[in-house]
Amino acid sequence: MPAQSILSSDPIAALATPPGQSALGIVRMSGDGVWTLAAHACGHKSIPESWAPRTAQVVTIRDSDGDVLDEGVLLPWKGPHSSTGEDLVEFIGHGSPAALTLVLERFLALGARPAKPGEFTRRGFINGKLTLDQAESVASLIDAKTGAAARSSLRVLMGGLKTQLQMIEESLQDALGLVELELDFAEEEIPIFNRDRFVADVAELLDQLERLSQHARASKYLRNGIHVVIAGETNAGKSTLFNQWLGQERAIVSATPGTTRDYLDAAVDWNGIPVRLVDTAGLRLTEEAIEKEGIRRAQALLEQADVLLWLVSPPDFVLPDERYVTDERLLLIRNKADVGVLTPETLSAKVTAAISATTGDGLDDLQARIVQRLMGGTNYEESLGLEQRHARHLNEAAEALGRSSTLASANASEELIAVEIRAALDALSEITGRIAGDDVLNRIFGRFCIGK
Ligand SMILES: Nc1nc2c(ncn2[C@@H]2O[C@H](COP(=O)(O)OP(=O)(O)OP(=O)(O)O)[C@@H](O)[C@H]2O)c(=O)[nH]1
Numbered sequence: 001m002p003a004q005s006i007l008s009s010d011p012i013a014a015l016a017t018p019p020g021q022s023a024l025g026i027v028r029m030s031g032d033g034v035w036t037l038a039a040h041a042c043g044h045k046s047i048p049e050s051w052a053p054r055t056a057q058v059v060t061i062r063d064s065d066g067d068v069l070d071e072g073v074l075l076p077w078k079g080p081h082s083s084t085g086e087d088l089v090e091f092i093g094h095g096s097p098a099a100l101t102l103v104l105e106r107f108l109a110l111g112a113r114p115a116k117p118g119e120f121t122r123r124g125f126i127n128g129k130l131t132l133d134q135a136e137s138v139a140s141l142i143d144a145k146t147g148a149a150a151r152s153s154l155r156v157l158m159g160g161l162k163t164q165l166q167m168i169e170e171s172l173q174d175a176l177g178l179v180e181l182e183l184d185f186a187e188e189e190i191p192i193f194n195r196d197r198f199v200a201d202v203a204e205l206l207d208q209l210e211r212l213s214q215h216a217r218a219s220k221y222l223r224n225g226i227h228v229v230i231a232g233e234t235n236a237g238k239s240t241l242f243n244q245w246l247g248q249e250r251a252i253v254s255a256t257p258g259t260t261r262d263y264l265d266a267a268v269d270w271n272g273i274p275v276r277l278v279d280t281a282g283l284r285l286t287e288e289a290i291e292k293e294g295i296r297r298a299q300a301l302l303e304q305a306d307v308l309l310w311l312v313s314p315p316d317f318v319l320p321d322e323r324y325v326t327d328e329r330l331l332l333i334r335n336k337a338d339v340g341v342l343t344p345e346t347l348s349a350k351v352t353a354a355i356s357a358t359t360g361d362g363l364d365d366l367q368a369r370i371v372q373r374l375m376g377g378t379n380y381e382e383s384l385g386l387e388q389r390h391a392r393h394l395n396e397a398a399e400a401l402g403r404s405s406t407l408a409s410a411n412a413s414e415e416l417i418a419v420e421i422r423a424a425l426d427a428l429s430e431i432t433g434r435i436a437g438d439d440v441l442n443r444i445f446g447r448f449c450i451g452k
């Protein structure tokens with residue numbers, strides 16, 4: 001049972017669709033006695049015999065004088081077989097904000113109270129219909145701006161994270177069981193807890209936790225997009241690359257060095273991942289005031305980038321400033337590969353990719369490498385939409401496990417090892433919400449809209 005102090009199941013009601021004109025609109029109610037409440041709203045003295053769970057009823061909602069407020073479809077659900085785990089009704093009416101408000105007010109007048117943000121989903125969580133990570137994925141699914149982000153949230157909703165965590169938790173429970181047995185039979189000669197085996201198992205579990213953490217990093221980019229800044233010397237072909245990726249001649253391209261002054265900014269889509277692409281002024285020493293300002297702005301943009309594409313091209317192959325050479329966001333790209341000039345030997349080892357911005361050669365590959373680099377080992381087509389909260393607890397679990405392994409190798413007492421295993425288990429339980437305080441739940445469900 002999730003930790004929870006308020007276990008109310010009083011009837012709540014809310015509009016479940018956005019308050020605006022639409023073809024249809026939904027008002028829902030959940031909690032004790034909502035079937036009776038809905039029956040009264042339809043002008044019946046009691047629940048009609050024809051009403052059965054999950055069967056649509058054509059109904060008219062009426063005010064206290066019996067006048068019709070709206071006509072629509074009522075879908076009744078019986079707890080625990082509903083999304084909240086309680087009795088639930090959904091009225092699907094005309095998408096008129098005015099009529100839907102009248103229906104909602106009628107439900108409230110008959111005894112329901114207005115639902116708080118996320119209260120329907122929160123009840124589903126409390127009643128064990130979904131774990132906390134699944135509930136969070138509902139909120140991030142609603143927030144998703146791209147198909148890729150939506151799909152990654154859906155994978156969590158379908159139990160993709162929960163299942164993996166359960167497997168890790170089972171291994172930890174097994175290990176804890178052995179440690180505790182060893183403690184109970186400390187007098188015996190036969191060792192039950194095999195330390196070498198434990199250290200090897202922990203290494204495997206740490207790998208699994210790391211793979212999950214990578215999903216959290218990848219989720220950030222799937223949701224917020226990747227910010228790619230193209231930089232480099234003048235004439236390196238930055239604007240040509242920008243145009244190629246955009247599929248249109250947006251930036252002016254010319255053989256005159258210093259063509260781009262203001263930076264150009266465009267949103268593109270790389271297989272469902274939103275990318276903000278920025279073309280900047282070529283970096284060189286100049287006394288010209290406008291170009292100088294362009295370069296200052298380009299440098300400011302470099303600071304914000306997730307990926308810094310530094311273009312080098314013949315004849316000069318100008319490398320970035322010292323401070324960017326070690327920047328892990330930097331990718332050194334050799335452009336104009338179509339021109340028959342060899343890449344200097346001193347450079348070739350540092351170059352990530354060779355492309356031709358003019359012909360488009362190597363651009364798809366470069367795009368894939370950028371995504372791969374940010375997503376780590378995660379195949380973003382299978383990625384799980386994790387939250388930063390999950391990453392934090394995964395990290396806590398990994399740290400506790402790391403300590404347990406060190407202790408085991410150092411022949412420390414079983415008691416100390418058990419403490420760390422329990423700490424790892426607790427951290428994982430916070431993700432699924434088996435242990436979660438009201439403050440955490442309030443923060444999470446407060447993110448939801450009313451009616452969800
Ligand atoms: N052969 C060849 N020429 C290229 C390639 N990319 C760019 N160019 C040429 O190089 C010149 C400079 O290209 P731009 O895209 O304007 O270069 P830039 O880096 O934006 O230059 P600035 O805005 O001045 O900093 C143009 O004449 C382009 O046609 C390439 O891959 N191959």
Ligand SMILES: [Mg+2]
Nearest residue numbers: 238239259260
């Ligand atoms: Mg340019």
